[in-house]
Amino acid sequence: MAKSHRVQALLDDELYRRLEAMAAQEGTTISALIRHAVDVTYMQAFRRRRQEAALQAMGAMNLPTADWPDMKANIERGALGG
Numbered sequence: 001m002a003k004s005h006r007v008q009a010l011l012d013d014e015l016y017r018r019l020e021a022m023a024a025q026e027g028t029t030i031s032a033l034i035r036h037a038v039d040v041t042y043m044q045a046f047r048r049r050r051q052e053a054a055l056q057a058m059g060a061m062n063l064p065t066a067d068w069p070d071m072k073a074n075i076e077r078g079a080l081g082g
Contacts, residue, residue, distance in 0.1 A: 009034070016030075019033055019034075
């Protein structure tokens with residue numbers, strides 16, 4: 001398991017009570033709710049942006065393309081040393 005770090009956040013009473021009720025309803029902890037919210041709100045968007053950037057970079061490479069039968073034949077020739 002990855003090393004965990006402690007983070008402190010101050011929540012007003014109303015937000016804390018709502019999170020406490022949600023956590024109880026879902027059978028989890030407030031910390032787990034917050035970790036999930038951070039993952040969904042920030043980390044998934046970050047991963048999506050990285051993937052989009054990688055796809056754009058690949059698209060900008062101007063690699064040769066051909067019909068699948070031609071590409072398959074080239075791959076097989078290369079794999080067979082022909």
